Amino acid sequence: MALIVQKYGGSSVRDTERIKKVAEHIVATRKAGHDVVVVVSAMGGTTDELLGLAQEVTAAPTPRELDMLLTSGERVSNALVAMAIQALDGAACSLTGSQAGVFTNAAHGRARITDMDPGRVRQELDRGAIVLVAGFQGVNRETGDVTTLGRGGSDTTAIALAAALKADTCEIYTDVDGVYTADPRIVPDAGRLDHITYETMQELAACGARVLAPRSVEYARRHGVPVHVRSSYHSRPGTMVCAAREVPAAERPSITGVAHDESGAKITVTGLPDRPAHAARVFRAVTDAGAELDMAVQNASHPADGRTELSFLVPADRCLSVLAALRGQHAEIGFEDICLDQHIGKVSLVGTGMRAQPGVLATFCETLAAAGVNIDIISTSGIRISAVCRAAQLGDAVRALHTAFGLGTPEAPAMVSAEGEEVRART
Amino acid sequence: MALIVQKYGGSSVRDTERIKKVAEHIVATRKAGHDVVVVVSAMGGTTDELLGLAQEVTAAPTPRELDMLLTSGERVSNALVAMAIQALDGAACSLTGSQAGVFTNAAHGRARITDMDPGRVRQELDRGAIVLVAGFQGVNRETGDVTTLGRGGSDTTAIALAAALKADTCEIYTDVDGVYTADPRIVPDAGRLDHITYETMQELAACGARVLAPRSVEYARRHGVPVHVRSSYHSRPGTMVCAAREVPAAERPSITGVAHDESGAKITVTGLPDRPAHAARVFRAVTDAGAELDMAVQNASHPADGRTELSFLVPADRCLSVLAALRGQHAEIGFEDICLDQHIGKVSLVGTGMRAQPGVLATFCETLAAAGVNIDIISTSGIRISAVCRAAQLGDAVRALHTAFGLGTPEAPAMVSAEGEEVRART
Numbered sequence: 001m002a003l004i005v006q007k008y009g010g011s012s013v014r015d016t017e018r019i020k021k022v023a024e025h026i027v028a029t030r031k032a033g034h035d036v037v038v039v040v041s042a043m044g045g046t047t048d049e050l051l052g053l054a055q056e057v058t059a060a061p062t063p064r065e066l067d068m069l070l071t072s073g074e075r076v077s078n079a080l081v082a083m084a085i086q087a088l089d090g091a092a093c094s095l096t097g098s099q100a101g102v103f104t105n106a107a108h109g110r111a112r113i114t115d116m117d118p119g120r121v122r123q124e125l126d127r128g129a130i131v132l133v134a135g136f137q138g139v140n141r142e143t144g145d146v147t148t149l150g151r152g153g154s155d156t157t158a159i160a161l162a163a164a165l166k167a168d169t170c171e172i173y174t175d176v177d178g179v180y181t182a183d184p185r186i187v188p189d190a191g192r193l194d195h196i197t198y199e200t201m202q203e204l205a206a207c208g209a210r211v212l213a214p215r216s217v218e219y220a221r222r223h224g225v226p227v228h229v230r231s232s233y234h235s236r237p238g239t240m241v242c243a244a245r246e247v248p249a250a251e252r253p254s255i256t257g258v259a260h261d262e263s264g265a266k267i268t269v270t271g272l273p274d275r276p277a278h279a280a281r282v283f284r285a286v287t288d289a290g291a292e293l294d295m296a297v298q299n300a301s302h303p304a305d306g307r308t309e310l311s312f313l314v315p316a317d318r319c320l321s322v323l324a325a326l327r328g329q330h331a332e333i334g335f336e337d338i339c340l341d342q343h344i345g346k347v348s349l350v351g352t353g354m355r356a357q358p359g360v361l362a363t364f365c366e367t368l369a370a371a372g373v374n375i376d377i378i379s380t381s382g383i384r385i386s387a388v389c390r391a392a393q394l395g396d397a398v399r400a401l402h403t404a405f406g407l408g409t410p411e412a413p414a415m416v417s418a419e420g421e422e423v424r425a426r427t
Numbered sequence: 428m429a430l431i432v433q434k435y436g437g438s439s440v441r442d443t444e445r446i447k448k449v450a451e452h453i454v455a456t457r458k459a460g461h462d463v464v465v466v467v468s469a470m471g472g473t474t475d476e477l478l479g480l481a482q483e484v485t486a487a488p489t490p491r492e493l494d495m496l497l498t499s500g501e502r503v504s505n506a507l508v509a510m511a512i513q514a515l516d517g518a519a520c521s522l523t524g525s526q527a528g529v530f531t532n533a534a535h536g537r538a539r540i541t542d543m544d545p546g547r548v549r550q551e552l553d554r555g556a557i558v559l560v561a562g563f564q565g566v567n568r569e570t571g572d573v574t575t576l577g578r579g580g581s582d583t584t585a586i587a588l589a590a591a592l593k594a595d596t597c598e599i600y601t602d603v604d605g606v607y608t609a610d611p612r613i614v615p616d617a618g619r620l621d622h623i624t625y626e627t628m629q630e631l632a633a634c635g636a637r638v639l640a641p642r643s644v645e646y647a648r649r650h651g652v653p654v655h656v657r658s659s660y661h662s663r664p665g666t667m668v669c670a671a672r673e674v675p676a677a678e679r680p681s682i683t684g685v686a687h688d689e690s691g692a693k694i695t696v697t698g699l700p701d702r703p704a705h706a707a708r709v710f711r712a713v714t715d716a717g718a719e720l721d722m723a724v725q726n727a728s729h730p731a732d733g734r735t736e737l738s739f740l741v742p743a744d745r746c747l748s749v750l751a752a753l754r755g756q757h758a759e760i761g762f763e764d765i766c767l768d769q770h771i772g773k774v775s776l777v778g779t780g781m782r783a784q785p786g787v788l789a790t791f792c793e794t795l796a797a798a799g800v801n802i803d804i805i806s807t808s809g810i811r812i813s814a815v816c817r818a819a820q821l822g823d824a825v826r827a828l829h830t831a832f833g834l835g836t837p838e839a840p841a842m843v844s845a846e847g848e849e850v851r852a853r854t
Binding site: 050071072086094 | 511
């Protein structure tokens with residue numbers, strides 16, 4: 001008998017028909033002899049409706065009240081799933097994040113879990129019940145206030161519960177059937193991965209792969225929780241996210257996949273004095289405006305005036321407040337002008353084996369050049385190369401890289417694995 | 428500076444426009460220099476929508492999960508009102524029933540408040556905030572489970588907070604402008620009462636007056652909370668519900684008002700052995716089926732067979748389950764047949780002065796007879812006379828009694844007050 005944590009996203013519970021299907025699946029898991037803890041997101045569309053109500057009331061709702069508002073959505077879906085399970089004669093009990101012992105810091109809207117105390121969950125499991133836990137939400141121990149965990153928060157709730165309960169596995173049910181080498185809507189021959197390491201999954205997620213939020217993967221990695229990403233529409237296995245040592249040797253590719261992201265906008269600050277303090281002031285202003293920076297690059301300063309140019313990406317939905325913040329500190333920062341470019345995309349190649357393969361960066365650039373894609377900014381980490389290009393060329397860039405690195409072909413070329421062994425990737 | 432608790436019903440916050448109006452009114456109260464605690468019901472229609480979802484999932488949702496589901500409605504409305512106040516530059520903080528320290532027993536769906544610990548409310552008031560508290564909900568201290576207080580629960584929340592905080596007044600904002608001598612839709616010359624005693628209000632509420640739930644009035648009486656029932660559409664004073672000694676002498680009428688109730692159904696059990704144990708079995712079966720009994724009356728037994736007939740009212744929406752329960756215990760109870768009559772109504776005359784006026788019951792019966800209304804069952808308490816009649820005659824009965832007891836005329840006849848003094852009522 002195993003202990004299984006299952007998480008269902010908003011589209012899996014978007015109406016009461018789907019809720020009844022989910023309940024059947026949960027009851028079947030219980031009847032197979034397992035202890036089951038379930039995390040359910042708000043019914044699809046609920047969060048947008050609630051945000052719409054908030055916008056009707058005020059253009060700038062406070063994060064604390066927004067959290068109070070939004071957390072109602074998961075109460076509804078979890079209570080309905082519990083009722084549907086009870087209607088199938090299963091014992092069930094729904095708990096709020098607070099009741100389930102999900103404690104967070106006080107950062108409303110993007111809280112981090114500080115500790116887990118799943119005593120009540122354990123108690124309900126011990127009396128034979130299926131336990132439903134409202135995802136995405138927690139409580140701050142000091143204030144008693146309700147918090148939310150930000151994007152992908154329900155994944156984090158599920159993984160944190162799995163860690164705290166030492167569950168055998170955490171199943172993330174979604175509307176795709178696993179993690180792919182690229183987005184199949186863009187790359188028709190993209191392949192589903194049977195296994196992926198936490199590290200690689202985290203990079204793919206950070207680079208725009210939407211199947212799991214980066215923060216939840218980080219949590220799984222830190223606590224060694226085996227995560228199974230699978231479809232809520234059929235019972236075939238999906239993708240296991242696990243430690244590198246648990247990935248079968250034959251599945252340890254040098255390059256794992258291509259991710260893309262269209263959610264950024266590029267800001268360029270020109271005529272900036274080329275002294276460290278000035279770039280720091282820009283970064284501070286951006287951070288204070290609530291935006292995360294990405295792909296920052298500074299040009300060599302112009303010999304004539306010692307001034308330089310700083311470019312970076314911010315989330316497109318924050319770019320106007322970032323611009324306002326920068327313009328408000330024009331004098332202190334001391335720049336000449338700011339340009340905004342909203343028509344950009346970012347393509348990223350991810351794989352742990354990249355470290356061992358010096359030619360990857362060259363191949364990456366040659367491939368994009370051959371595809372006619374102009375690189376605007378390029379940045380590399382140990383297991384990732386990312387490039388900013390025109391948004392209109394993003395699909396071409398993804399397809400070209402996917403093919404060039406042999407990700408889509410059933411007979412992938414021989415590559416050096418992360419451990420330096422020569423393996424045949426993905427066969 | 429006073430401490431005022433305000434309660435707004437679902438129709439007062441049915442959309443975001445009304446929510447903004449309510450916020451303006453709250454902020455105006457705060458700007459007048461008062462500390463303000465606000466209890467808001469779920470937005471009009473929300474509770475029915477949530478019940479509809481539950482019904483789609485199962486015909487018999489468990490009370491615990493139903494409470495988890497329904498309490499989401501008040502979180503939404505309270506958070507939205509808090510945001511609307513903040514948009515007007517008011518400091519505001521919304522709290523769940525649990526955060527506000529509303530502790531109840533474990534009777535899901537009809538929980539009773541066991542104790543109040545409004546420390547967090549006091550703390551937020553001390554820092555100058557307007558405090559919003561989700562009505563209708565509490566938490567059980569032993570289990571940590573969310574509970575609801577049943578019909579009129581938000582009134583009870585407001586009154587309980589007013590009692591615990593020793594507030595100067597509890598204002599109940601509603602879509603009528605006070606308590607009337609009868610329902611103005613039925614009796615055109617019904618008059619608004621400036622004052623009414625807890626005792627009388629409780630009887631009127633129990634007899635069908637919908638402006639306040641009986642349980643909330645009982646709570647106010649027990650804790651001596653002055654309750655001001657008033658309109659959310661204008662600022663004119665409404666009706667003060669208070670202790671008898673606080674009602675001005677000139678406003679101490681012998682008879683206060685006429686209430687009516689169409690929500691009951693009459694059940695008659697025939698051929699019942701005329702021994703106490705048998706009636707008791709009937710009452711136990713009805714109570715176990717979750718229905719409250721009212722107006723029970725037993726006929727003298729028939730000399731031939733020693734059998735009798737027992738009639739009583741139950742809420743119409745419970746009558747089918749009561750019938751099923753009784754039929755299921757046919758043999759144990761030992762009756763011959765059951766009749767159900769759903770076309771009945773109940774009219775009640777209420778007033779504390781009734782005790783001192785021996786002729787009231789006779790006048791009551793003569794009035795109904797003269798109006799052609801046949802009395803089916805009659806029952807009296809110290810301050811109330813109730814009669815069951817045909818539903819179709821209920822309006823006639825209310826109007827006839829209202830006129831006969833001089834409730835609607837500006838020059839009411841001299842009557843003996845509750846204290847035995849002769850006063851001119853309601854002039």
